Amino acid sequence: MPVVREFRLPDLGEGLTGAEVVRWMVEVGEVIAVDQAVVEVETAKAVVEVPCPYGGVVTARYGAEGEEIAVGAPLVTVAVASGVGFEVAVAGPGGSGGSGGSGAPGGPDAPGAAVERPLVGYGVAESRGVRRRRVGAAAVVAPAAVAAPVAARAVAAPVVVPVISPLVRRLAREQGVDLAGLIGSGPDGLIMRADVERAVAAGVAAPAAVTVGAAAGSGATVASGAPAAEQVVPLRGLRKAVAEKLGRSHREIPAATCWVDVDATELMALRRQLNATPGPKVSVLALLARICTVALARFPDLNSSVTADGSGIVRHSAVHLGFAAQGERGLVVPVVRDAQARSTEQLGEELGRLTEAVRSGTLTPAELTGGTFTLNNYGVFGVDGSTPILNHPEAAMLGVGRIVAKPWVREGELAVREVTQLSFTFDHRVCDGGTAGGFLRFVADCVERPGMLLRQL
Incomplete structure (x- = not known):
C-alpha cells in the first residue's frame, strides 16, 4: 500500500520566511520522480523552482498561484510506493520501471525502501525532461483513512493556461x-x-x-x-523585502551625502580607445567599478558595516560590489564577488552577465546578497543627482548621474565638455566627512584624469 508523504516548503536561504506561488508544475494525480521540480515560487530574492524529494503520485497541492506560503508549511503530498504492486501500477503500459530513482534492485530507490531523499537545490535540470503521467482511478487505491483528509485539504486544480514564463x-x-x-x-x-x-x-x-x-x-x-477605482496592492516577495530593507536602513543608519560635478571627457575618450582595440567592449560602468575598487583600497573604512548590536565596525577584506539594475521585478542589486581581484575587462564581463540575468529574471538568491559596497548608475534614467538610501548593512554607495555635454571652464577657457555628477552617501558612524570627501575627490580625479589609475595597478 502507498504511504502518503507531506513535503513542506523548505528554507530557501538567507533567512527567508515565505514565498509566493508563481506556477504549479505538476497536477494532482500526476506521477512525479524524485527531485522533480513541482512548483515555481518567488521569494524576496529570486524566482526559483522547488524540487520534491519524494517520487510517486501527487495527492494534494497547497496554495493557489499568487498565494504566499510560509516556510515549513505544507506544499504537496505524495503517495510513495511501499510495495511491488504500487511500483507496477505506476510503471505505465510497458511496465518498464518506476517513477523515480535508479531502479537498481535493492537500492535506496527500490520499492518498499521509502527512503526520504534530501532536497538537492532550487531545481533539477533533469526534471524538465520528465514526462507527465497521470494515474487512472483503478491504478492506485490509497487507504481511506489517509485519502480522506488529504482530499479534504487539497486545492482544486486551476484552469491550465499554457504559460511557462x-x-x-x-x-x-x-x-x-x-x-x-x-x-x-x-x-x-x-x-x-x-x-x-x-x-x-x-x-x-x-x-x-x-x-x-x-x-x-x-x-x-x-x-x-474606498472608491471602486482604488486598490490596495499587498507588499509581497521582492517589493516587501525592498520595503523592509530600505525602512530599516532609513531608521538605523545616520546617512549623509556629498556630491561633486566632474569632467568625464577624458574617461569617455579612454573608453573609446579601449573599444577600438580587439577584445570585449568596456562599459562606463566597468570603468567606474574599477575606479571604486582602487578608491576603496585607499579608504578601507568605507568597505565596512556596523555590527547588528552597534558595538563595532566590520571592515571587509574583499570588495563585493553591488550595482543597481532595473528588471521586470523592479530594482535589484546583484553583486560582483571579489571585484578588487578582477581586471576592467573581467568586471565588464561579470556586470554584463548579471545585467542579462536581471532582465531574464534568472538571478539566484546568492547573486543578490553579500554586497559590501554599491555603485548606483542612476544616469540611465536621465537624471543628474540623487540622495539614495544605503543598501543595509553596507556603509557607503557611489551614485553616478547622466553624462551630458555642458559648458565647462578648463584651463581658464570656456569649453564644451562631457560632465557628470557624482554623489556619495555614507554611514556617518563608520567615518567622518573628511574620509568621505577624500574618497569622492579621489574618484572624481580618476574620472577626470584616468591615467592616475596606472599608479594603482
Missing part, C-alpha cells in the same frame, strides 16, 4: 490581460510575451468588474469603503 504572467497581471482568453504563438500554443503585448495593444483585458475575492486572487484587494 513567470515574467509573462506578471506582465499579463499588471496589464489586466486575461491569459485564459489568449491563443499562444509559441510551440504547442505556448503564450509568449509578444502575445500579451499584442493583447494590450488591442485592448483585450480581464473583466472590468472586480470583486474583493477576485482581486485577492490576482494579488490585489479592493480597500474597504
Whole structure:
C-alpha cells in the first residue's frame, strides 16, 4: 500500500520566511520522480523552482498561484510506493520501471525502501525532461483513512493556461490581460510575451468588474469603503523585502551625502580607445567599478558595516560590489564577488552577465546578497543627482548621474565638455566627512584624469 508523504516548503536561504506561488508544475494525480521540480515560487530574492524529494503520485497541492506560503508549511503530498504492486501500477503500459530513482534492485530507490531523499537545490535540470503521467482511478487505491483528509485539504486544480514564463504572467497581471482568453504563438500554443503585448495593444483585458475575492486572487484587494477605482496592492516577495530593507536602513543608519560635478571627457575618450582595440567592449560602468575598487583600497573604512548590536565596525577584506539594475521585478542589486581581484575587462564581463540575468529574471538568491559596497548608475534614467538610501548593512554607495555635454571652464577657457555628477552617501558612524570627501575627490580625479589609475595597478 502507498504511504502518503507531506513535503513542506523548505528554507530557501538567507533567512527567508515565505514565498509566493508563481506556477504549479505538476497536477494532482500526476506521477512525479524524485527531485522533480513541482512548483515555481518567488521569494524576496529570486524566482526559483522547488524540487520534491519524494517520487510517486501527487495527492494534494497547497496554495493557489499568487498565494504566499510560509516556510515549513505544507506544499504537496505524495503517495510513495511501499510495495511491488504500487511500483507496477505506476510503471505505465510497458511496465518498464518506476517513477523515480535508479531502479537498481535493492537500492535506496527500490520499492518498499521509502527512503526520504534530501532536497538537492532550487531545481533539477533533469526534471524538465520528465514526462507527465497521470494515474487512472483503478491504478492506485490509497487507504481511506489517509485519502480522506488529504482530499479534504487539497486545492482544486486551476484552469491550465499554457504559460511557462513567470515574467509573462506578471506582465499579463499588471496589464489586466486575461491569459485564459489568449491563443499562444509559441510551440504547442505556448503564450509568449509578444502575445500579451499584442493583447494590450488591442485592448483585450480581464473583466472590468472586480470583486474583493477576485482581486485577492490576482494579488490585489479592493480597500474597504474606498472608491471602486482604488486598490490596495499587498507588499509581497521582492517589493516587501525592498520595503523592509530600505525602512530599516532609513531608521538605523545616520546617512549623509556629498556630491561633486566632474569632467568625464577624458574617461569617455579612454573608453573609446579601449573599444577600438580587439577584445570585449568596456562599459562606463566597468570603468567606474574599477575606479571604486582602487578608491576603496585607499579608504578601507568605507568597505565596512556596523555590527547588528552597534558595538563595532566590520571592515571587509574583499570588495563585493553591488550595482543597481532595473528588471521586470523592479530594482535589484546583484553583486560582483571579489571585484578588487578582477581586471576592467573581467568586471565588464561579470556586470554584463548579471545585467542579462536581471532582465531574464534568472538571478539566484546568492547573486543578490553579500554586497559590501554599491555603485548606483542612476544616469540611465536621465537624471543628474540623487540622495539614495544605503543598501543595509553596507556603509557607503557611489551614485553616478547622466553624462551630458555642458559648458565647462578648463584651463581658464570656456569649453564644451562631457560632465557628470557624482554623489556619495555614507554611514556617518563608520567615518567622518573628511574620509568621505577624500574618497569622492579621489574618484572624481580618476574620472577626470584616468591615467592616475596606472599608479594603482
